[in-house]
Amino acid sequence: MGVATAPSGPVSESDRTGPGRAHWLRVARETADDLATDAVAREQAGKAPFDEVSRLREAGLLTLLIPAELGGGGADWPTAYAVVREIAVADGAIGQLLGCHYFLSWSARFFGEPALAARVERQSAAEQWCWGGGFAYQEMPLTLARKAGGYVLDGRQSYATGVLVADRLAMRAIRADTGEPLAVVVDSARHGVRIDGDADTFGQRLAAGGSVEFDAVPVVADDVLGSLSADEDVVSPLAALASPVGRLVSVQLCLGMAEGVLAEAREYSRAGHAPWHPAWPVGSPQDPQLLTTYGELTVLTRSASALTDQALLAVHGGLARGEDLTYDECAEISVLVAMAEAAASRAALESTARALDIIGARSASSRLGLDRFWRNARTHTLYEPVAHRLRDVGDYFLNGAHPPLIPLA
Structure with missing residues (x-):
């Protein structure tokens, strides 16, 4: 069997809406140049990157992947990858923060129904959300238990990117009654959510990583994006x-x-x-x-x-x-x-x-x-x-x- 090849070519530029790749690459270069001017001082200070996220938000980069008809930049993944790389040249930690945000803010399209994904992305664009979290396995998984009107989320994740500055957290949780892994999105300001900047890593200090604890956090049906099962009979x-x-x-x-x-x-x-x-x-x-x-x-x-x-x-x-x-x-x-x-x-x-x-x-x-x-x-x-x-x-x-x-x- 041969080594992987591309199954098909990319969609054409005319199939997309929004300002276009050249615009976003120019914005990314300008933002990277701005970040580079004080990169050493910011990294050594190691503060939570609220200011850096504001720079990304003002440049329009947080909504880059959201379709233009939903209020976003209308760009595609090749453009988003190029933007992450450009930012990482100047500041690897902010590159990680932005890349994680892109993946998580797009996760409703992977795991949810189209109507749900559209609602999530429209609100994300309107309110300029920054996303943090992750779907990787944890040593002690979060649990999602049914209750009247929805679910409750409990547990602790020891490290997740972007959580110190995130408006929304996208997490992996195990449904208590069936054991199915699910993608869940939670408002970081919701009662019962506790975020600590206790990662204390020697690098990637500005990736806003930390631990997240959930104590009986209410989760409604629309907050459950879909299954994270690795079973081919379940996942498409x-x-x-x-x-x-x-x-x-x-x-x-x-x-x-x-x-x-x-x-x-x-x-x-x-x-x-x-x-x-x-x-x-x-x-x-x-x-x-x-x-x-x-x-x-x-x-x-x-x-x-x-x-x-x-x-x-x-x-x-x-x-x-x-x-x-x-x-x-x-x-x-x-x-x-x-x-x-x-x-x-x-x-x-x-x-x-x-x-x-x-x-x-x-x-x-x-x-x-x-x-x-x-x-x-x-x-x-x-x-x-x-x-x-x-x-x-x-x-x-x-x-x-x-x-x-x-x-x-």
Whole structure:
């Protein structure tokens, strides 16, 4: 059996509404430039990113994926991925926050009925919601128990992205009477919701991660988006596509961090010294060892980027097929995304570590702030390890086995 290929091409630009890809990429670059001006100071302060979310909201980026007829930007997933990557070049933590928001704010379309998805997205656009949370497995799952008029949600999730600044939380909960996993959306201000900024990670400090506790939180029927079952008899191929769509956000984030650190290291090397510390010279830009290192890291990052482009084309093609998508096609897409994950993770880890070697001992300066790239990349890859993805690729290549149908964010 061959390795995954795109099942179909992307929809054309004319099939979409809204300002268009060029507009959003320009907005993303302007926002990234704005974030870059104080990236080191903000990261070192480590405050909850309310100001950063306000910048994203004012730029219109929070509603980018919502259809224009529902009050959003009308963009597609390839555009959203490009925006996440552009933001991650300047600030990996805010890139993660935004990417998680895109996936969760779109989750009603994966798991819910069209009418429910439209209601959720229309309100999200009107009120400019920022979404946080995630659907990954927890050590002690949240439980959803029936009660008169709906449900109650109980339990604790030890870490979820974006929860410190989120207006809405999208979470995985197990239905108490049947054991079925469900996607649930909850107002973060609802009585019984407690959010703590207790993550204390050494990287991705501005991703607004923390723990969330739910104490008999009321949940109405419209707050239950749909099933998160991994059973092919329950979940549709389109809903199963949620996993590779979400994981491709992680790929773009890793590539953005790799590209960001290489851009800063290159600027330092070209200048010949740190702009704020002329006494700190750097090696000659004609140093063969320096050129070889830049060459190796450029090849590594560009190779991962090329593989990511193939995965993006496959994901977009799968979304375009909609209900016509098959499980075999979903498996092909998932495997191609897994390959991109492995390549992008390696590119991020090697680039962010070896960039420090390029600069040398001067990179230890907190004023330079290069360490934030390594800390951000290492933290993210600890939460999103790729060893099991490589096993999925190998099992698919050798045995034709489908990867697990597990959504995440």
